[in-house]
Amino acid sequence: MAVAGEQSRTMDVAVVGGGPAGRWLAALLVRRGMSVAVVDPRPERGWEKTYGLWVDEVEDLTIKVDFDGIWSSPTVRVGALQGGAGRQLSRAYGRIDNGAFRRRLDEIIAGGRSRQIAGEAREVRYDEQGAALVCADGPELRCALVVDASGGAARLVDYEAEQVPAVQTAYGLDVKCSGDPLRGAAMVLMDYSPPAPAVEQPAIGAPSFLYGMARGGDRYFVEETVLMARPAVPVGRLKEALYRRLGALDIEVLERYGEERCEIPMGTALPVADQPTLAFGAAAGFVHPATGYQMARMLRAGPMVADAIADGLHDEREPAEVSRRCWEVMWPASRRRARRLLLFGMDALCGFERRAMSRFFDAFFELSTDDWGAYMSGESGAGKTAKIMWRLFRRAPMEIRLALARHILSSGGELRDALRPMARRETAPRGREKAHG
């Protein structure tokens, strides 16, 4: 571990984790003139996950996001459109070029008074001089603020009490195929056709869909995905289902370039607001409870969080105060209430069978692009989220409305509790509402 000999070194910020969130925030901080240490057990290791997102969400960022594929009209095959050509969404979807984007961030980090350090962070200690990040081999890294960007299993921050998370699992293959698994589409966001009609839904345990991208020639990335389930569906079952799906389409895998085993806990607890160590990225609860997406939300939040850190350190504020301000940037009250609504949606969908899931998403993608885009962004406030959910409810077929109504009745007032603060706001005297911002 390379922290040895760093004892005397004081950085402005120590970022724990060299994943997308850690490197992104580090680069933004360097751009604001700060010295940053990025600590990761293996800083040289590449990012291995396939990261997809809506291109328009990251177009206006000051540091460019690199893509190795952009698809202007992704296909969804849901509801009655399941078997055929499906519905084309009019919104570009991109796959991040991990190598290029990481290099871009590393160059920015290397250009500042900053460094990447191999080490496993264990603990943060605070004293009058600031923070000391303690790594597995003992030495400490002194800094003004520690950011924990070590992903969903972050250990340096405290969390609110949590409900049992749902889990998105997926099994993906990057392969050369004898046929077209996407059946003519260039990119499939969601295909709920059963993996193999002849074998009727295998014992997956929850409805799975195909997600995939044509990568040129006869190369494809295909992934069998369970959007959310509680308990998690084992990845091995999705591997079987994917091969069964390919088999049913008479498609042979000619060459395998890589595989992806995906487990994303969804609806995990938020970090508590009042603590000196700041969480960022998946560690900060950014994973969307209804989709499992995180990247766009994290990339968009980054500049605001970096500004709040820069201002706080410039004004020589205590770490707890800087961390609190950043938390408020990430989790303003309305977004926290919106999250409760999204959690309600997540719980409802956990009980859906394939047909219901497919019909639900048929109604979802019939909403305007602005509406479903705002719902998926995880950035909308509670009022907007509630309106979109209501529009979706009105549009959904009776079978889905009944299932949602049953969930409302069985969830013991969960939805009512999430909506109550909004009802109060609506009846609050105008002046008072203003005072609360």
Ligand SMILES: Cc1cc2nc3c(=O)[nH]c(=O)nc-3n(C[C@H](O)[C@H](O)[C@H](O)COP(=O)(O)OP(=O)(O)OC[C@H]3O[C@@H](n4cnc5c(N)ncnc54)[C@H](O)[C@@H]3O)c2cc1C
């Ligand atoms: C397979 C998969 C595919 C996904 N695909 C998408 C997608 O397409 N779009 C999307 O929006 N989201 C996606 N997600 C969700 C989410 O965006 C990713 O999980 C993303 O990697 C989270 O980024 P992060 O930087 O917060 O955490 P991570 O990527 O988990 O990075 C954490 C880093 O911290 C390091 N670390 C851990 N512990 C310590 C420690 N004690 N000390 C120092 N370093 C430590 C780790 O080595 C790692 O490098 C996916 C998730 C998975 C699992």
